[in-house]
Amino acid sequence: MKYYVIAGEPSGDLHAANLIRSLKKCDDNAEFRAWGGDEMMDEGAVIVRHIRDLAFMGFVEVLANIRTISRNLRLCKDDLTEFQPDVLILVDYPGFNLRIAEYAKKHNFRVFYYISPQVWAWKKNRVKKIRRFVDKMFVILPFEEEFYKQHNVPVFYGGNPVMDEVEQFRKSADRTEIESDREIIALLPGSRSQEIKKMLPVMAALAVKYPQYVFIIAGVEHQRELYHPFLEIAENLRIVFGKTYRLLNSSTAAIVTSGTATLETAVFGVPQVVCYAGSVISVTIARRLIKIPYISLVNLILDKPAVKELIQSQLKIDNLHREFGKILPGTDTRREIVSSYSQLKEMLGGAGASERIANEMWSLLSKNNTK
Numbered sequence: 001m002k003y004y005v006i007a008g009e010p011s012g013d014l015h016a017a018n019l020i021r022s023l024k025k026c027d028d029n030a031e032f033r034a035w036g037g038d039e040m041m042d043e044g045a046v047i048v049r050h051i052r053d054l055a056f057m058g059f060v061e062v063l064a065n066i067r068t069i070s071r072n073l074r075l076c077k078d079d080l081t082e083f084q085p086d087v088l089i090l091v092d093y094p095g096f097n098l099r100i101a102e103y104a105k106k107h108n109f110r111v112f113y114y115i116s117p118q119v120w121a122w123k124k125n126r127v128k129k130i131r132r133f134v135d136k137m138f139v140i141l142p143f144e145e146e147f148y149k150q151h152n153v154p155v156f157y158g159g160n161p162v163m164d165e166v167e168q169f170r171k172s173a174d175r176t177e178i179e180s181d182r183e184i185i186a187l188l189p190g191s192r193s194q195e196i197k198k199m200l201p202v203m204a205a206l207a208v209k210y211p212q213y214v215f216i217i218a219g220v221e222h223q224r225e226l227y228h229p230f231l232e233i234a235e236n237l238r239i240v241f242g243k244t245y246r247l248l249n250s251s252t253a254a255i256v257t258s259g260t261a262t263l264e265t266a267v268f269g270v271p272q273v274v275c276y277a278g279s280v281i282s283v284t285i286a287r288r289l290i291k292i293p294y295i296s297l298v299n300l301i302l303d304k305p306a307v308k309e310l311i312q313s314q315l316k317i318d319n320l321h322r323e324f325g326k327i328l329p330g331t332d333t334r335r336e337i338v339s340s341y342s343q344l345k346e347m348l349g350g351a352g353a354s355e356r357i358a359n360e361m362w363s364l365l366s367k368n369n370t371k
Helices: 009-027 036-041 058-066 067-084 094-106 126-133 144-152 161-171 193-209 223-225 230-231 245-248 261-268 280-289 298-300 316-328 331-348 353-370
Strands: 002-007 031-036 046-050 087-091 111-114 137-138 155-157 185-187 212-220 237-241 250-258 272-276 307-310
Touching: 002 009, 002 067, 002 094, 009 031, 009 087, 009 111, 009 161, 009 193, 009 316, 009 353, 031 036, 031 067, 036 067, 046 067, 058 193, 067 094, 067 185, 087 094, 087 245, 087 353, 094 111, 094 126, 094 223, 111 353, 144 250, 144 298, 161 245, 161 331, 161 353, 185 193, 185 245, 185 261, 193 212, 193 223, 193 230, 193 250, 193 272, 193 316, 212 245, 223 230, 245 250, 245 261, 250 261, 250 316, 261 272, 261 331, 272 298, 272 316, 298 331, 307 316
Parallel strands: 002 031, 002 087, 031 046, 087 111, 111 137, 137 155, 185 212, 185 250, 212 237, 250 272, 272 307
Antiparallel strands: none
16 A cells, blocks of 8 residues: 655654554555654655655744745645555644645545644644544544544554654664763754754753763754854763664663653653743743643643642743752652653553554554455
């Protein structure tokens, strides 16, 4: 069968790559064309547009790049029509992917959505679009299954692929820890340029206050030029590229930008402080629209403030300094976080999510082809 897969950022690229790997086990004749990154390319997908050209976040940032986004939408629609896939698989990235879903459905393509947009947090009107344009949702958070059932959207929950990815890392030859003469603190400032520019200045300043630790930034290759100015802040500040799991596997604690990385950090059992800051206009609009008590996936899944969140005006070096001290070895807060992580992993289930989701997709596609 022919599969067209669209992911717009690094976490989606990784999840989509694992799904592709699992789909190939089901389908010996699978052919993949995709919008994604190096992970999907390594699995044999033909990449139409790389994620380095796709990651725009926030209301202001999207408006500033509206012409590029419009060109990408036209290219994607034309390419989808020419490729004529048996199924379109959309991976998160809702601003773009829901528009493509509408086009695809009008042109009679089957549409699967893997990794739900956060419609349970804001823009709940998107559920109506999903019900109209998506044949089935494949969700990765426990509470999402019930949410879609309540809105009469076909849904399948097969666990969370982060569990697969961490398990795969632990079995790989690259699972060794990063060498250091001091305990390591991981800094995960995100993968988008806007995130890095907002979060890293505050994160990196922490290194000056704690010379007894080595602070290592988890860098992404396509943003390499953004990191170098920060390395001059302190002698105990370093950077690694493409080794986030090795870094987490080696770390005593972490400072993490809100997103999938908060969940990955938790699965590795590393106590963390979660950070987020965006443009003033974007955050002001978001606060009017978003109706959830937490921003980190860890707290959302557990439905409690298991890890500290420093959002927007709260993200200052003094606040981060104070909260960081609470998660260091020997503290009660650290022990409570580790205990909460055990509960979280039970809720996510074990490894195998990618295969369970691929098997469900293949089962549906096979039935459709035999009608």
